[in-house]
Amino acid sequence: xxxxxxxSVRKAYGKDEVVHGxxxxxxxxxxxxxxxxxxxxxxxxxxxxxxxxxxxxxEVAIAGQVVNQxxxxxxxxxxxxxxxxxxxxxxxxxxxxxxxxxAGMAKAERIARVTQVATSVGLDGMLDRKxxxxxxxxxxxxxxxxxxxxxxxxxxFDEPLSNLDAKLRVQMRHEIRRxxxxxxxxxxxxxxxQHEGMTLADRMVIMNKGTIEQVGTPEEVYDHPATTYVxxxxxxxxxxxxxxxxxxxxxxxxxxxxxxLDISAAAALGHDxxxxxxxxxxxxxxxxxxxxxxxxxxxxxxxxxxxxxxYHFLHEDLPVTVHSDExxxxxxxxxxxxTVPPVAVHLFDAQTTQSLTxxxxxxxxxARVNA
Amino acid sequence: MRRAxxxxxxxxxxxxxxxxxxxxxxxxxxxxxxxxxxxxxxxxWGGGNTWVGLENFRTVLSDPVYWSSIRVSIIFALASxxxxxxMAMILxxxxxxxxxxxxxxxxxxxxxxxxxxxxxxxxxxxVFNPNAGLFSFIxxxxxxxxxxxxxxxxxxxxxxxxxxxxxxxYNFIFFLAALQSIPRSLTEAAAMDGAGVLRRMRDVQxxxxxxxxxxxxxxxxxxxxxxxxxxxxxxxxxGPARATDLMVYKIYSDGFRGFDYSGAATQSVILMGLVIxxxxxxxxxxxxxxxxx
Ligand SMILES: Nc1ncnc2c1ncn2[C@@H]1O[C@H](COP(=O)(O)OP(=O)(O)O)[C@@H](O)[C@H]1O
Ligand SMILES: [Mg+2]
Numbered sequence: 001x002x003x004x005x006x007x008s009v010r011k012a013y014g015k016d017e018v019v020h021g022x023x024x025x026x027x028x029x030x031x032x033x034x035x036x037x038x039x040x041x042x043x044x045x046x047x048x049x050x051x052x053x054x055x056x057x058x059e060v061a062i063a064g065q066v067v068n069q070x071x072x073x074x075x076x077x078x079x080x081x082x083x084x085x086x087x088x089x090x091x092x093x094x095x096x097x098x099x100x101x102x103a104g105m106a107k108a109e110r111i112a113r114v115t116q117v118a119t120s121v122g123l124d125g126m127l128d129r130k131x132x133x134x135x136x137x138x139x140x141x142x143x144x145x146x147x148x149x150x151x152x153x154x155x156x157f158d159e160p161l162s163n164l165d166a167k168l169r170v171q172m173r174h175e176i177r178r179x180x181x182x183x184x185x186x187x188x189x190x191x192x193x194q195h196e197g198m199t200l201a202d203r204m205v206i207m208n209k210g211t212i213e214q215v216g217t218p219e220e221v222y223d224h225p226a227t228t229y230v231x232x233x234x235x236x237x238x239x240x241x242x243x244x245x246x247x248x249x250x251x252x253x254x255x256x257x258x259x260x261l262d263i264s265a266a267a268a269l270g271h272d273x274x275x276x277x278x279x280x281x282x283x284x285x286x287x288x289x290x291x292x293x294x295x296x297x298x299x300x301x302x303x304x305x306x307x308x309x310x311y312h313f314l315h316e317d318l319p320v321t322v323h324s325d326e327x328x329x330x331x332x333x334x335x336x337x338x339t340v341p342p343v344a345v346h347l348f349d350a351q352t353t354q355s356l357t358x359x360x361x362x363x364x365x366x367a368r369v370n371a
Numbered sequence: 372m373r374r375a376x377x378x379x380x381x382x383x384x385x386x387x388x389x390x391x392x393x394x395x396x397x398x399x400x401x402x403x404x405x406x407x408x409x410x411x412x413x414x415x416w417g418g419g420n421t422w423v424g425l426e427n428f429r430t431v432l433s434d435p436v437y438w439s440s441i442r443v444s445i446i447f448a449l450a451s452x453x454x455x456x457x458m459a460m461i462l463x464x465x466x467x468x469x470x471x472x473x474x475x476x477x478x479x480x481x482x483x484x485x486x487x488x489x490x491x492x493x494x495x496x497x498v499f500n501p502n503a504g505l506f507s508f509i510x511x512x513x514x515x516x517x518x519x520x521x522x523x524x525x526x527x528x529x530x531x532x533x534x535x536x537x538x539x540x541y542n543f544i545f546f547l548a549a550l551q552s553i554p555r556s557l558t559e560a561a562a563m564d565g566a567g568v569l570r571r572m573r574d575v576q577x578x579x580x581x582x583x584x585x586x587x588x589x590x591x592x593x594x595x596x597x598x599x600x601x602x603x604x605x606x607x608x609x610g611p612a613r614a615t616d617l618m619v620y621k622i623y624s625d626g627f628r629g630f631d632y633s634g635a636a637t638q639s640v641i642l643m644g645l646v647i648x649x650x651x652x653x654x655x656x657x658x659x660x661x662x663x664x
Binding site: 077081083 | 554556557559560561562563564565566567570574575578579581
């Protein structure tokens with residue numbers, strides 16, 4: 001059992017605080033992805049779990065035991081580094097077997113284990129090579145094997161795929177997930193790539209500037225983003241944002257310029273007159289003929305995606321992107337109307353950036369699952 | 372792949388010319404002169420020289436005093452190199468771990484290199500002085516024990532320490548730079564793999580230092596053969612009883628005090644040959660064991 005509990009953890013370099021009180025519970029055997037832009041403190045958080053970085057304040061516990069004062073080797077974590085960090089003067093076999101050697105395992109036994117693990121990640125026949133003679137993908141496998149061979153309670157990954165080309169990245173992603181399923185260790189995976197995060201995670205943690213914005217399954221985070229930050233960060237193409245004001249009586253949100261969008265009753269309740277950011281996902285918007293009720297827009301330009309098309313419109317000079325499978329032709333400046341189902345209208349308090357809709361919708365969704 | 376940085380050869384020639392002229396004036400010209408003198412017999416008070424072939428070499432190499440000088444030189448070179456490299460390595464490992472005050476200490480370590488060899492010798496003359504120096508405490512505990520002006524072994528130890536001290540700072544700079552160029556993630560990976568501080572130094576840092584180690588080895592050995600004149604001159608003058616009469620010092624004393632120009636030139640050629648041979652051996656046999664990454 002290796003659940004990880006992180007309590008009010010802070011990290012400061014000198015006077016510079018970069019992680020501002022993080023609370024997080026990671027369950028045994030779970031695949032957690034920490035997602036956020038570069039510099040938001042993901043690596044720092046991971047390294048505090050690993051023991052490579054001192055914890056300024058707060059507490060990290062692994063399997064119920066506080067590890068703040070423990071050396072990395074006592075924590076039972078294995079880590080895969082972004083640049084692989086293979087020992088350049090050792091062969092592949094020596095790299096993989098180093099932890100066992102340090103632990104004092106007999107040579108024969110060690111070789112047997114190294115061979116077995118190397119085979120399991122597809123490194124047969126490479127054992128005598130030096131890291132410098134391997135391709136990026138092979139190095140990645142050595143780094144994985146080096147982590148696997150220790151049979152750790154916790155796997156830590158710090159952007160392990162970011163140095164690979166796109167195709168290999170997908171392939172290694174699948175392999176990491178398979179290995180996780182096979183080994184049943186707890187995995188914490190740091191990335192800035194939302195696609196990687198969405199596809200790998202059981203649950204994901206969205207970080208921004210040293211704090212956690214939201215924790216949830218990829219589906220929850222996508223369907224019910226808790227803040228404008230998460231809403232804008234998750235989803236590609238990014239969510240459209242338009243400023244507006246709630247009108248409870250009309251069960252609608254009134255946009256600048258007077259256009260109205262219907263919203264679900266729950267969201268509107270008790271927020272009459274509140275200034276909001278209206279979030280619309282490009283893939284949940286439909287294009288209708290001009291003059292219908294909805295969002296009046298003018299066509300700007302389109303981008304072909306192959307599987308669909310991105311239509312860029314302007315509403316009162318604000319860009320609105322629509323992702324649609326329909327192939328349609330518009331002349332530049334041509335008017336159209338965009339319609340959105342009320343449940344797909346995300347509302348965020350303009351001041352606090354918190355979602356008005358997510359909490360209720362999430363509770364409802366979870367209740368449905370549990371029922 | 373052909374590199375086309377210089378379209379015109381004369382520009383290239385112009386760029387390398389100063390270097391070539393300097394090498395010619397300060398190495399090839401004196402070296403060829405020394406070889407010429409070593410094959411002739413020079414009159415001490417001028418008046419021409421006569422061709423004697425290898426006669427000078429025969430004389431020098433059959434002189435037991437010269438062989439003793441070779442022996443002392445080799446002991447000096449090996450001991451001072453080992454001492455200087457060992458000390459510099461330990462200091463660099465500490466500095467790399469950023470123990471408190473390492474910044475100051477890093478700057479402090481560089482200064483000794485800027486001090487000329489005779490000044491080093493003079494400083495150590497005070498340190499090792501049997502009556503007033505730091506080492507005189509040995510004599511207050513056990514009288515008459517420390518006296519490098521009479522005891523040859525002690526004199527050699529003194530010269531070795533002074534010679535090593537001169538090299539430590541230079542070595543330190545290189546070792547520290549090499550240590551800092553090792554990616555932090557490598558030592559971190561080793562820490563995750565369960566290795567403690569000393570184990571990481573042994574298994575990860577030291578092996579990756581090998582190219583620097585080799586470079587420093589060649590430089591230090593060469594340096595201790597050729598650049599120890601000032602120390603010997605100020606500390607011992609080659610004595611007592613030739614116990615510290617290093618080859619390079621003997622060249623000076625034979626040539627300028629004994630006025631044996633041909634003998635000195637011959638010794639210079641032998642020393643040059645020895646240094647070239649040693650460097651060659653190091654490149655041939657030590658470099659092979661170096662991991663370049
Ligand atoms: N050793 C350090 N000293 C000072 N600041 C650091 C150090 N390491 C990281 N930081 C700062 O901490 C912040 C978070 O860094 P990091 O955790 O590496 O971000 P991420 O992995 O999300 O890109 C950054 O602003 C970075 O500049
Ligand atoms: Mg990072």
